[in-house]
Amino acid sequence: MDCLFCKIVDGEIPADILYQDDRVTVFRDINPQAPFHALVIPKRHIPTINDIADEDCELVGYMLKVAGDIAKEQGFSETGYRTVFNCNTHGGQTVYHIHLHLLGGKPMGWPPYQDTLKTPV
Template sequence: MDCLFCKIVEGEIPADVLYQDEKVIVFRDINPQAPFHALVIPRQHIPTLNDIADEDCELVGYMLKIAGDVADEHGFAEDGYRTVFNCNTHGGQTVYHIHLHLLGGKPMGWPPYQDTLKTPV
């Protein structure tokens, strides 16, 4: 399989790992969009959110729990943080192995891409 994140899981590609266990790995994003930006990925290869099976639901919930734990460990859980899953091309997914973005360390506006939205005339 030619999956970037599977290669990180297998140790073939180095990553700045912040946490790992038998289910997930958390590592810093190489193109951070916030002062703190990490990815939570399952060790199991699941290409997109559309591919999550019933038996994967516990794993996806676990990813969210670990994101909260990492936010707490890095000192920004109380101030707040953002978690994001992207799905397929229009959702901004570029690596087809589900991953949860964990962003923190600054106030975040909504919508996230305010500068790209056009205001109706």
């Protein structure tokens, strides 16, 4: 399989790994959008959130739990943080292996992408 994130999980591509266990890998995003920006990915390849099967629901919940644990460890769980799943092209997904963005360390505005409001849908 030619998946960037699968190669990170397999150790074929280096990454700044913050946490890893038998279900997930967490590493720093190479293009950070906040003072702290990491990705929580399942070790099992699931292309998009549209591909999450019933048997994956516990894994996806676990990804959120790990994100909360990392936020606490990094010291911004009380002040707040953002978690984001992007899905497909219009959702901003560029790597087709589900991944949860964990962003923290600064106040987050809403909507997150002001410039997209000017683009007709």
